[in-house]
Amino acid sequence: MKSQLSNHLTKKGGQGYYLTLHRMLSCGGGSGHCSKDMAVELGDEPHVLVVDDSLIDRKLVERLLKNSSCKVTTAENALRAVEYLRLGNDTLEGTVSEVNMIITDYCMPGMTGYELLKKIKESSVLKEVPVVIMSSENIPTRISQCLEEGAKMFMLKPLKRSDVKQLKWHLMKCRN
């Protein structure tokens, strides 16, 4: 799997800088490309699953995504997400209306976003779906842990329009 580690220093709200490390997978060859099952016709609205235990944050991210012409499904915890995606159920996995991206909070009661990420990456059908981890805390070890496990991006909350622009760019890239 080819990958380029790219460092971005981004100014956040005039209160200093935060580092976003994201790995850009080259789509189109080897195991890095999006599986046929996940392929979506160009022009369709991408379907994003948002997982967060905070209702306020779910509403915020949902609005951000909908304003960016995305179809959104929300889940209030990782367990709901697992049920929705039918993870672990070989016959039904991937049969849910195609999810093109999963955005999950890191800190959640019960199963964390990190554990959810691992479950998704273990699934033969869903492992190609880009997973983005969000967190209100900027902890470098946490960030690298998630990226090592295969998260597409790590983003600091609260999400902004510029963050969603980046997400969409990744989504489009994965489609082509």
Add this chain to the structure above:
Amino acid sequence: MDLVQLQRQFVDYKTSLYHEGFLDEQFTQLQELQDENNPDFVVEVVSLFFEDSERLLNELARALEQQNIDYKRIDAHVHQLKGSSSSIGAQRVQKVCIAFRNYCEEQNVEGCLKCLQQVRHEYSLVKTKLESLFQVRLPCRREIFFLSKKVLP
């Protein structure tokens, strides 16, 4: 009071909230998410924040009254409050939460109690100010009649 004056008062009041640190850039982001298709988005989210905060503040008070204080639990509540205040741009509340979490880590009950008092105070301040802000928002035709009868802050 005519519409132009109302508009000006709204802008001035909002600006002062930013200058005094009650609100930060995230509140602007919230407003930018609102449009004709979602005209009540800001009010909805802020109302959720009020509900959530009141619940958390009660939980925190209860938790700090216990014989054996569960600092992990307190930290979890403060973490939530910090998150939601950050999400709507309630900067002063968020700042107190950061200090609060430090005291939790130190298992410092005095510090925690002090912070609870502070966060309650900051919360009630921002709540009052946001409520005023929504009263002063550009009213639809119906509301102009009622607003002109009210004393605006």
